Amino acid sequence: MHILVVEDDREIASLIARHLRAQEFRVSLARDGKDCDRMLADMRVDLIILDLMLPGEDGFSICRRIRAGAKTPIIIVSARSDDVDRIVGLELGADDFLAKPFNARELVARIRAVLRRVNDTAPAAEAGPRHLGFEGWRLDTMTRELINPAGAQVTITGAEFDLLHVFCRRPGRVMSRDQLLELTQGRAAGPSERSIDILVARLRRKMEQTTHEPRLIVTVRSGGYMFTPKVEPRDEPRDEAVKT
Secondary structure, three states: EEEEEEEEHHHHHHHHHHHHHHHHOEEEOOHHHHHHHHHHHHHOOOOOEEEEEOOOOOHHHHHHHHHHOOOOEEEEEEOOOHHHHHHHHOOOOOOOEOOOOHHHHHHHHHHHHHHHHHHOOOOOOOOOOOEEEEEEEEEEEEEEEEOOOOOOOOOOOOOHHHHHHHHHHHOOOEEOOHHHHHHHHHOOOOHHHHHHHHHHHHHHHHHHOOOOOOOOOEEOOOEEEEOOOEEEEEEEOOOOOOOO
């Protein structure tokens, strides 16, 4: 697995790289957004560790740009550890947020947790049909792609896919935030219930016509969330009828 570390502090970058290489990860280092863009264009990267406080373009902006066109998992690391920064980072599409200073073993644990989710070995990756359909939408559980009713692919992150997959496997059931955390992320990486609310909000923005009165993912007071559509397995994508 190839990890790109975007960190302008040479000492911290070197320390992270040394620990990751000891765990047999391939590591590349970038000092700013320009370095990051160049490396992403030139090589395959499996996960990005992104600092927030960088020279020039900050980490929030870089995260937003990457997420607009790619699903590459992102873990934000930052000395700015307040809840606002954590929430903003997750809302922009980061898969995890780790406050500095951190234990190198914890960073490795979080990396492995995110990579497990992306590679379909997380708890959410259950056996079942490859294609799941609901109200014209189609979720491909092998390629981890979401196709809208018009036939266009909607870009979703690994964490968003995991949550939607859990919902699709349990339509019509009220699920607490704790249950959703266990089924998507587990407790090992230390996620918070707030992360589920953020992921639900991101899915609603991408899938609902209005987020004020959501139809697909509804909030159940004192309960959690419920996925309302009828979900049907589809072995193959449904072809549109040809009109003459």
